[in-house]
Amino acid sequence: xxxxxxxxxxxxxxxxxxxxxxxxxxxxxxxxxxxxxxxxxxxxxxxxxxxxxxxxxxxxxxxxxxxxxxxxxxxxxxxxxxxxxxxxxxxxxxxxxxxxxxxxxxxxxxxxxxxxxxxxxxxxxxxxxxxxxxxxxxxxxxx
Amino acid sequence: xxxxxxxxxxxxxxxxxxxxxxxxxxxxxxxxxxxxxxxxxxxxxxxxxxxxxxxxxxxxxxxxxxxxxxxxxxxxxxxxxxxxxxxxxxxxxxxxxxxxxxxxxxxxxxxxxxxxxxxxxxxxxxxxxxxxxxxxxxxxxxxxxxxxxxxxxxxxxxxxxxxxxxxxxxxxxxxxxxxxxxxxxxxxxxxxxxxxxxxxxxxxxxxxxxxxxxxxxxxxxxxxxxxxxxxxxxxxxxxxxxxxxxxxxxxxxxxxxxxxxxxxxxxxxxxxxxxxxxxxxxxxxxxxxxxxxxxxxxxxxxxxxxxxxxxxxxxxxxxxxxxxxxxxxxxxxxxxxxxxxxxxxxxxxxxxxxxxxxxxxxxxxxxxxxxxxxxxxxxxxxxxxxxxxxxxxxxxxxxxxxxxxxxxxxxxxxxxxxxxxxxxxxxxxxxxxxxxxxxxxxxxxxxxxxxxxxxxxxxxxxxxxxxxxxxxxxxxxxxxxxxxxxxxxxxxxxxxxxxxxxxxxxxxxxxxxxxxxxxxxxxxxxxxxxxxxxxxxxxx
Numbered sequence: 143x144x145x146x147x148x149x150x151x152x153x154x155x156x157x158x159x160x161x162x163x164x165x166x167x168x169x170x171x172x173x174x175x176x177x178x179x180x181x182x183x184x185x186x187x188x189x190x191x192x193x194x195x196x197x198x199x200x201x202x203x204x205x206x207x208x209x210x211x212x213x214x215x216x217x218x219x220x221x222x223x224x225x226x227x228x229x230x231x232x233x234x235x236x237x238x239x240x241x242x243x244x245x246x247x248x249x250x251x252x253x254x255x256x257x258x259x260x261x262x263x264x265x266x267x268x269x270x271x272x273x274x275x276x277x278x279x280x281x282x283x284x285x
Numbered sequence: 286x287x288x289x290x291x292x293x294x295x296x297x298x299x300x301x302x303x304x305x306x307x308x309x310x311x312x313x314x315x316x317x318x319x320x321x322x323x324x325x326x327x328x329x330x331x332x333x334x335x336x337x338x339x340x341x342x343x344x345x346x347x348x349x350x351x352x353x354x355x356x357x358x359x360x361x362x363x364x365x366x367x368x369x370x371x372x373x374x375x376x377x378x379x380x381x382x383x384x385x386x387x388x389x390x391x392x393x394x395x396x397x398x399x400x401x402x403x404x405x406x407x408x409x410x411x412x413x414x415x416x417x418x419x420x421x422x423x424x425x426x427x428x429x430x431x432x433x434x435x436x437x438x439x440x441x442x443x444x445x446x447x448x449x450x451x452x453x454x455x456x457x458x459x460x461x462x463x464x465x466x467x468x469x470x471x472x473x474x475x476x477x478x479x480x481x482x483x484x485x486x487x488x489x490x491x492x493x494x495x496x497x498x499x500x501x502x503x504x505x506x507x508x509x510x511x512x513x514x515x516x517x518x519x520x521x522x523x524x525x526x527x528x529x530x531x532x533x534x535x536x537x538x539x540x541x542x543x544x545x546x547x548x549x550x551x552x553x554x555x556x557x558x559x560x561x562x563x564x565x566x567x568x569x570x571x572x573x574x575x576x577x578x579x580x581x582x583x584x585x586x587x588x589x590x591x592x593x594x595x596x597x598x599x600x601x602x603x604x605x606x607x608x609x610x611x612x613x614x615x616x617x618x619x620x621x622x623x624x625x626x627x628x629x630x631x632x633x634x635x636x637x638x639x640x641x642x643x644x645x646x647x648x649x650x651x652x653x654x655x656x657x658x659x660x661x662x663x664x665x666x667x668x669x670x671x672x673x674x675x676x677x678x679x680x681x682x683x684x685x686x687x688x689x690x691x692x693x694x695x696x697x698x699x700x701x702x703x704x705x706x707x708x709x710x711x712x713x714x715x716x717x718x719x720x721x722x723x724x725x726x727x728x729x730x731x732x733x734x735x736x737x738x739x740x741x742x743x744x745x746x747x748x749x750x751x752x753x754x755x756x757x758x759x760x761x762x763x764x765x766x767x768x769x770x771x772x773x774x775x776x777x778x779x780x781x782x783x784x785x786x787x788x789x790x791x792x793x794x795x796x797x798x799x800x801x802x803x804x805x806x807x808x809x810x811x812x813x814x815x816x817x818x819x820x821x822x823x824x825x
Binding site: 167168169170171172182183184214215218219221223224225231233234243246247248251252253 | 294295296297298299300301302304320340341342343753754757758760761764765812813816817820
């Protein structure tokens, strides 16, 4: 977790110490980190977890782990090697309970303007091999 | 009165949605529970758009309403057509009432067609559409219009195509207005493709009937004028058909409906059967016009009067001119035939290429694995012309996945081979001409259902988490490729089929729609849907 995010949503809880609260938004299964549970009806709050290694690295990043109780589908966006993106609207950081989205690359791209999120396959249809492969029952691509 | 209703779920964060709608439509009203938000806007006093979002469930509903007495007008116009039919009133009166009925049918669709509502299309981009319902009342003026059409034009040689078209149009509208059948699926393009595939046959059947009518009933001068207009009209309609296909491709590529399979075998057979029957009827009708029997063993009856008229006009080579006219009128059907021939040729050629240009992967599997030298992320099941089965994997995919994930892909493809899916696909290709395109023939197979079963088979073989991880890894990599391409290269060929300009580009879109991979590409659900389905199956 980058220092900027830690400073925004990390919270020195009287019992748990440095920690964050995990929630997700039903629309598209976006994970949201916050100080306290998000109570609005479009969010599902999960649990509070500790921020690890926060004291061992001066001004460096802390470490967090997705709680096991997080919904499996939401969790499936993240696995070893996944690039994690943190995103927030200004108003999210300025409210009493600051919050930040945690997004995988595909989730982030979905939120970008359509021109940037258009999925483009490798094939332009002119190559025999690629074309024939794309016309067979297949594993991917998804639309 | 509610004319059209679109229902779905939000696919963007609520704060983003609210912010965008506030900018477009102003402040919403909210319910007492503070979870339901309603935006309202009007256009030329005829229509009102109401957008209702329940943020606690993410449900979205778009309603188009009107204060016009729609039902009353529809019933009145339909009754007047029936009265005109019984009392044999003026043809002009009948024509006027038909135009009125058609206007009433189209009325609910105008806002969508013209993008009239500020906010209508932006909202559709923020949601996954699950249902669209046009008011069932639209069937009343439709009956009026079809009755008028059959009465006015469905005589003599026009009777069969007009009746076929009337039944087919009514079936399509009924499907789109009966609420319990209106759950949209990502494979809905199949239905639209089928309609598009039938249009060439409709055009040719109607054109030949008109030519026959002109030759047998019109005086010489009028015949020459009417025939010239028919030729011009047919060229115009052919180009319009191609452009319509392009629009369809663009819409099909951008739509986000969920991908529920059509579980009912009866529904699949009924839908596919209707389309096959319609195309066979039209094809038989076309052949009937070119011969006086069901086989070509005599001089075509539609050519003879046309030739006689041309000869009377003193034009040279009347037989050649008559056949040329019929060829021009048959352009849409010829186009379909050429595309089908090209499709069969490229299918066989690519089968040979796959045999020669791939290398074996040395791992211990039941089915031979062949590697394609391509950086794209793809794997597929293949049965060669000799009946040999193999699994094809691109080098890009091989380099991306670890061993377990590779086994997940192999298991998925193995299911396709066990299920003989490549053979089904090839069969649909062969029958493509008869039923107006390979895509039409694939309805009955219901590939979205097959893809789900293949995912479950893979999960059973290698484990749920492995399959999910594989899907997510490929999704992430494709996202990366897409982003890199968009941000690093603005060349036009990256933006879809638009890079093929002019007639070739239009023909390419038609080919892709009728014989290309449009249906197979839409057979796969989004990765989110696949993950959800696999997890749900595991829980049960």
